[in-house]
Amino acid sequence: MTPDVPLIEVRGLRVGFHTSGGTVAAVDDVDFSVRTGETLAIVGESGSGKSVMSLSLLRLVPSAITSGEILFHGEDLLAKPAHAMRDIRGGRIGMIFQEPNTSLNPVQTIGDQIVEAIQLHEAVGKAAARARAVEVLELTGIPSPKARMRSYPHELSGGMRQRAMIAMALACRPELLIADEPTTALDVTVQAQILDLMRELKANSGAAIILITHDLGVVAEMADRVAVMYAGRIVEIAPVTDLFDGPEHPYTIGLLSSMPSIDGDSDTLTPIEGSMPDPLALPAGCRFQPRCPFAIKRCAVEAPPLETVRPGHLSACWRAPLLETLTRGGQQ
Amino acid sequence: MTSPNNATLLQVEGLSKKFSVAGRWPWQKRTLSAVNDISFSIAPGETLSLVGESGCGKSTAGRMLVGLTAPSAGRILFEGQDLSGQTASQQRAMRRRIQLIFQDPYGSLNPRMTVGELIAEPALLHGLADRRSANDRVAELLGLVGLAKRHAGRYPHEFSGGQRQRIGIARALAVEPRLIVCDEPVSALDVSVQAQIVNLLQSLQDRLGLSYLFISHGLSVVRHISHRVAVMYLGNIVEIGPKAAIFDQPSHPYTRALLAAAPVPRPGARQASVALAGDMPSPLDPPSGCRFHPRCPFAIERCRREIPALTPGGDGRLVACHRWQEIPAFQANAPGAQHAPKTTRLLALYRQAAANSNSRMSSN
Ligand SMILES: Nc1ncnc2c1ncn2[C@@H]1O[C@H](COP(=O)(O)OP(=O)(O)OP(=O)(O)O)[C@@H](O)[C@H]1O
Ligand SMILES: Nc1ncnc2c1ncn2[C@@H]1O[C@H](COP(=O)(O)OP(=O)(O)O)[C@@H](O)[C@H]1O
Ligand code: SF4
Ligand code: SF4
Ligand SMILES: [Mg+2]
Ligand SMILES: [Mg+2]
Numbered sequence: 001m002t003p004d005v006p007l008i009e010v011r012g013l014r015v016g017f018h019t020s021g022g023t024v025a026a027v028d029d030v031d032f033s034v035r036t037g038e039t040l041a042i043v044g045e046s047g048s049g050k051s052v053m054s055l056s057l058l059r060l061v062p063s064a065i066t067s068g069e070i071l072f073h074g075e076d077l078l079a080k081p082a083h084a085m086r087d088i089r090g091g092r093i094g095m096i097f098q099e100p101n102t103s104l105n106p107v108q109t110i111g112d113q114i115v116e117a118i119q120l121h122e123a124v125g126k127a128a129a130r131a132r133a134v135e136v137l138e139l140t141g142i143p144s145p146k147a148r149m150r151s152y153p154h155e156l157s158g159g160m161r162q163r164a165m166i167a168m169a170l171a172c173r174p175e176l177l178i179a180d181e182p183t184t185a186l187d188v189t190v191q192a193q194i195l196d197l198m199r200e201l202k203a204n205s206g207a208a209i210i211l212i213t214h215d216l217g218v219v220a221e222m223a224d225r226v227a228v229m230y231a232g233r234i235v236e237i238a239p240v241t242d243l244f245d246g247p248e249h250p251y252t253i254g255l256l257s258s259m260p261s262i263d264g265d266s267d268t269l270t271p272i273e274g275s276m277p278d279p280l281a282l283p284a285g286c287r288f289q290p291r292c293p294f295a296i297k298r299c300a301v302e303a304p305p306l307e308t309v310r311p312g313h314l315s316a317c318w319r320a321p322l323l324e325t326l327t328r329g330g331q332q
Numbered sequence: 333m334t335s336p337n338n339a340t341l342l343q344v345e346g347l348s349k350k351f352s353v354a355g356r357w358p359w360q361k362r363t364l365s366a367v368n369d370i371s372f373s374i375a376p377g378e379t380l381s382l383v384g385e386s387g388c389g390k391s392t393a394g395r396m397l398v399g400l401t402a403p404s405a406g407r408i409l410f411e412g413q414d415l416s417g418q419t420a421s422q423q424r425a426m427r428r429r430i431q432l433i434f435q436d437p438y439g440s441l442n443p444r445m446t447v448g449e450l451i452a453e454p455a456l457l458h459g460l461a462d463r464r465s466a467n468d469r470v471a472e473l474l475g476l477v478g479l480a481k482r483h484a485g486r487y488p489h490e491f492s493g494g495q496r497q498r499i500g501i502a503r504a505l506a507v508e509p510r511l512i513v514c515d516e517p518v519s520a521l522d523v524s525v526q527a528q529i530v531n532l533l534q535s536l537q538d539r540l541g542l543s544y545l546f547i548s549h550g551l552s553v554v555r556h557i558s559h560r561v562a563v564m565y566l567g568n569i570v571e572i573g574p575k576a577a578i579f580d581q582p583s584h585p586y587t588r589a590l591l592a593a594a595p596v597p598r599p600g601a602r603q604a605s606v607a608l609a610g611d612m613p614s615p616l617d618p619p620s621g622c623r624f625h626p627r628c629p630f631a632i633e634r635c636r637r638e639i640p641a642l643t644p645g646g647d648g649r650l651v652a653c654h655r656w657q658e659i660p661a662f663q664a665n666a667p668g669a670q671h672a673p674k675t676t677r678l679l680a681l682y683r684q685a686a687a688n689s690n691s692r693m694s695s696n
Binding site: 045046143157158159160187188189190191192193195214215216217218219220221240241244245246247250253254255256257258259260261268269270271272273275293294322323326327 | 385386492494522523524525526527528530531534549551552553555556589590592593594595596597598599600601608609610611671672674675677678679681682683685686687688689690
């Protein structure tokens with residue numbers, strides 16, 4: 001595979017749900033791609049569509065109406081038969097969720113679960129699968145991995161369960177790891193351990209990671225590139241330093257201004273006023289317009305497309321490049 | 333921010349809580365020391381934060397203050413009076429002055445009551461309003477927390493997480509408390525909503541002179557909102573002091589580890605990993621000596637044997653560590669821990685524009 005061909009490429013992805021109030025598009029026309037060895041972080045507030053989008057990559061959203069293309073090694077996952085998807089899930093594409101309890105079976109030992117996952121995807125004998133299971137548990141830094149093979153999930157702490165889930169996701173040597181808020185439920189100390197672990201594993205295996213989070217601190221530490229989602233759309237996407245050193249979407253700036261300053265010297269925070277729009281009553285024009293302090297007349301009428309501001313840095317805002325526009329004077 | 337005055341509103345002395353839990357077999361009883369001999373005070377208008385890993389005893393400490401959990405030992409003095417040595421009715425009157433708000437306001441709000449009823453209830457119960465004055469009081473409280481009068485007729489499920497937290501705060505304010513125990517009040521909220529609630533708590537403190545015990549594991553919010561900070565580990569306070577002392581020059585190895593683990597929103601800004609190994613041990617089997625010794629990079633033989641006492645460490649702090657004076661200085665902020673100049677400009681423009689559009693909105 002040549003390095004320029006993305007490992008996964010998503011084109012025009014739409015994920016809709018029928019609800020009593022009408023059809024909602026939880027993900028609305030999203031494009032992005034991830035290369036081998038790259039970590040793409042997807043950041044946004046709750047309800048912005050991060051989980052639905054990442055689960056839909058594996059066709060794991062029941063009752064969703066999905067359209068667009070999800071090209072994995074150039075082949076459209078949306079066009080594959082169900083059994084082929086079962087092979088890919090947990091095989092070439094691994095998953096880690098926020099709540100380990102939803103993906104670990106409470107009545108089966110950790111070891112049996114990992115062995116089963118390996119044997120489901122590869123024709124290896126029991127002994128070889130067990131050896132591999134111990135090996136991946138050891139990789140995740142779980143103390144005495146052999147003994148832990150015999151533990152049930154409830155016997156482990158939150159951090160250890162998360163490690164066990166990572167071990168399971170890694171057991172089949174995935175090319176892509178999708179991690180949905182893998183550390184949100186953990187203490188900062190354990191979070192730091194898990195993030196270190198993910199970084200190390202990526203460096204050693206060369207796998208790509210799609211990391212979903214709402215924490216800009218985690219993004220800054222982990223990502224190579226960042227996509228910011230708002231109300232079902234990607235509003236900004238950029239290499240991580242470009243995003244933090246020169247954000248080009250007002251929503252991204254709003255997220256930063258809501259956080260206490262890094263050195264702790266701010267007196268008041270500037271929150272983003274209001275709240276996310278109801279997916280059944282999206283504003284016309286730019287979806288961020290009702291909350292945007294930089295909005296101009298055009299924003300209420302026309303939806304801004306996601307366009308290149310600088311090479312590799314895309315923003316969906318009529319006023320990008322922001323600093324140039326805003327300091328040119330004569331607004332509105 | 334108002335600076336708190338020196339008088340003491342709340343004084344906690346040697347507070348402990350032991351739970352009796354089932355052991356390996358149901359007939360075996362074991363003692364779990366959730367909170368272990370903690371002491372602190374809170375001045376009027378002051379915010380003291382309690383930080384530490386999950387299970388270290390923060391909520392249990394908070395619940396003892398509001399009377400939801402009975403202490404196993406120790407004293408709670410509120411406005412100079414010992415809460416434990418009082419009659420039930422005296423206690424009820426005192427307890428009203430200490431209120432609690434939770435992480436999940438939804439779980440604590442009766443779904444069948446309207447917001448107006450929910451807010452009026454505590455005031456009626458304590459005789460602070462009658463049926464006739466209740467409506468006005470509800471309107472006033474809704475205004476105070478940034479909700480509108482028309483919200484009074486709606487039910488909790490019609491509100492977002494942030495709005496429900498506002499309802500929880502209005503309910504706590506209804507009985508005119510002087511101290512509010514805030515147990516992870518913003519942990520479940522998105523950053524933008526978190527900022528709205530933090531601003532609300534601070535402005536209420538300024539206007540009403542409230543004191544807060546702010547329980548959180550979000551260090552950046554703690555740094556923003558606190559006057560003083562207490563760090564807990566396995567039921568003990570290991571370091572307590574003014575915010576600046578704790579964040580700029582943490583003395584206790586555990587405080588340092590907590591600060592070092594917090595992610596910073598600037599690529600490359602966090603120090604090379606000083607990640608703390610392992611998990612917090614179970615409070616059923618606390619380690620001997622210094623309870624932090626199995627995870628402490630500076631532990632020596634003495635730490636295994638001797639429990640370190642909280643001792644003054646200069647700049648108003650207390651530290652419980654045998655070695656805090658010998659271990660190398662800790663640099664809390666990496667040099668890169670600031671926004672890039674362009675981002676700083678954009679943030680300033682954003683704040684200015686947000687302030688302008690707010691004043692435009694409130695003037696029409
Ligand atoms: N009613 C109870 N019976 C037995 N043990 C309890 C009880 N309540 C709390 N504990 C134990 O006491 C310890 C401290 O619990 P507490 O809820 O105060 O922790 P916390 O610091 O608030 O944690 P978190 O950050 O997860 O909220 C824990 O080990 C907990 O399991
Ligand atoms: N099964 C479903 N039926 C209808 N709406 C849904 C369903 N699942 C998610 N949604 C909606 O899709 C939007 C995005 O949700 P989600 O992806 O979970 O957000 P995030 O992960 O960013 O917090 C939300 O408005 C949510 O309410
Ligand atoms: S398009 Fe207009 S409303 Fe939307 S983010 Fe840009 S300036 Fe704000
Ligand atoms: S007393 Fe010893 S083990 Fe405890 S924190 Fe200090 S150096 Fe570490
Ligand atoms: Mg989600
Ligand atoms: Mg708690």
